[in-house]
Amino acid sequence: MDKEHLKELLQQYLNNTLSAEELRGLIDQLRGHEHAVELLSVIEEALGSGEFTRLTGSDEKDRIYRNILRKAGAEEGTFTQADENSPLPVKRRTGIWRVAVAAMVLVLAGTSALLIMKYSSHRGGNARQVAKGEILPGRNRAILTLTDGSNIELDSAAKGTLTRQGASAVMKMNNGQLAYNLVNNTAADVAYNTVTTPRGGQYQVVLPDGTKVWLNAASSLYFPTSFTGKERIVKVTGEAYFEVARKEDQPFKVLTQGMEVKVLGTHFNVNAYADETAINTTLIEGKVMVSHQGKNVLINPGQQAQVAEGIRVIQHADIETLMAWKDGRFSYNNMDLKTIMRQISRWYDVDVIFEDKIADSYSMEMSRDVPLSKLLQFMELSGGAHFVINERKVIVRK
Template identity: 40%
Template sequence: MHIDQFKDLLEKYLDDRISPEERRQLADALEDPKYVQLLDETIYGELVARAYEGTPDEGIRQLIRQRLDQETSPVHTIRPRRYRWAVAAAILALVAGAWLWLQRPVKQPAAQQLMADAIPGTNKATLTLSDGSKITLDSAGNQVIRQGATAIHLQGGQLKYDAQNSPASVQYNILSTPRGGQFRITLPDGTQVWLNAASTLRYPTAFTGPERLVEVNGEAYFEVAGNANQPFRVKIKDAEVQVLGTSFNVNAYADEPTIQTTLLEGSIKLSAHNNQVLLKPGQQAILATNKEFHINEVNPNDAIAWKNGYFLFKNEGIESVMRTIARWYDVDVSYQGDVMKQRLGGTVSRYENLEDLLKTIELTKSLKFKIEGRRVTIMP
């Protein structure tokens, strides 16, 4: 079972949306120390602990297992207790060197509750075929797009390529997400890519040569299908990632001062400006403007918080925070007065109402926000 599948099962269980078969799968997973560690160490552990407040960690796991055993029993008829929360439920603001933890439950807001001009992002993208034709993609509906010998399946906000025969010539497609959009794609070799807002992925409709080469602008998370005979390469601005089979995240937005590559599993080699580095799981390489790599030990799950549905900031400058928020909510940001020294940190759902998110930050009494249509002005 992949970790993402375990997380999905746990979220369904906590929200009372889990099927009997999924309950059995989750019960089996909780016997595996790897998933127990994930439950303890991540935000999922915080959410579970909140549901079983006052219960020791081992007691929590026992209670979950007992409930799962009862719920999967054919004679069990008790309706399970419901828990309602989303993945991230708090934002932490750092102002003048002090941390302020502001917690509140997060739920997917109803459309009528949202600002009409600044709602959270959704699954949407544009697929540009090799002949220049464009197809608008979203979460609604299913269809099959034929491109020569390749069938492209659109289902539930995801694209999946099925190369049925070897093509006579390689064609390149481009998947582009707008500001306020994200999308997931399965490439012809089985590699899965999650594309964040305001990003592009250029790739062939079939991998026929000695290597698999794609290009990314913006941010993407990769789970690369292993193939030792056909290395996988990702071009990102002035750098390149080389892998055989691994999971990693790249952040290479044009308006960001650095390129960040974070390795979750496997190993990768980064190359840029005649410099090369090898990354191990849990390491992040930052390519700065001086064209040198800086390696940091990190929690790799932090880098894919966006993929899992929430923002995560760690003592970041206000400009960096607002660039991220602006891409997802598709708003423009301006600044008035002396606010550039402010730094923020913490987690919050990407599906939070923008107005509510900004009001939460305002509780620090150090920043104020004015929203006019699609423009956010930040003031001291």
């Protein structure tokens, strides 16, 4: 099948003139992956040229979208049937066939997954050339509070040596991260610093022992500028991912809200936001001991310790979903809407107001670098919620 024929099929698809038999044939070919790459190329070229954007207003696009879903659903049993006015949830699929067909469906509503992926590939510069009034995603922003109480805005600070704190030189590296280089390890020189990210911010810190810490939005890390005692102790609020430098004679401890995580050298994530129902410690590799109110639990890689009134261990945590934030992604696997909106609120620095009770759960994946409106448009295609942006408020309705 050549590109021109695929282009013709796409035009028929968009105009809702593609018959069920033709759609079945296209689906069969895509299932075999034989023409999926070519189809993706055709769709991307069409979107870039604007050739298929002359369709009509949003109401007509929505009508076509629903009709195509019904046709696809009739052949595949994949999409939920619904009446003319109700939303149709898009269920999860796998493989390149899923990407191709999803792209065809999403283009009808003007939020093609291809455009989103293409947009997110230009992180920084081009990604921020958006419409006036658009709410942009978070970025590397943080405040460093020194031992004397003075503050340094890290996102605007020049690269190089920022100051001297106790036994360490404080550096802003070329990649933007904050690093503490030990220059004189004496007990008398110990000082304490705090790195705080606002809503809509994130930051990476390298501690004086070489431990790397990623801070998510609305989080803080309190730590000594040199580790001189028998233990290395830091305090966290919000969410942080740790890659702890191994020192068997000097255990590393993370303290947060009456909970303690003790490690020797390992990779783990701590989610301790005050508005979440539990404090979650998720282990990626190594071993950690989680302690709360006199109870100790040892967790292994892939497990999660949830601390609320007691400690509960989740044997098989969804690591990909839990760690997506560190890799610059939103990843949801059957996650409830309220939990998702708490994450969106922190990352985009917006307030969320639910006007209706919505029990939807979502399974989706997207870059965290897209403007808020693009993310919400994508979510509207995937569930029964409608989102209205009013300045820095997001109103959620059925």
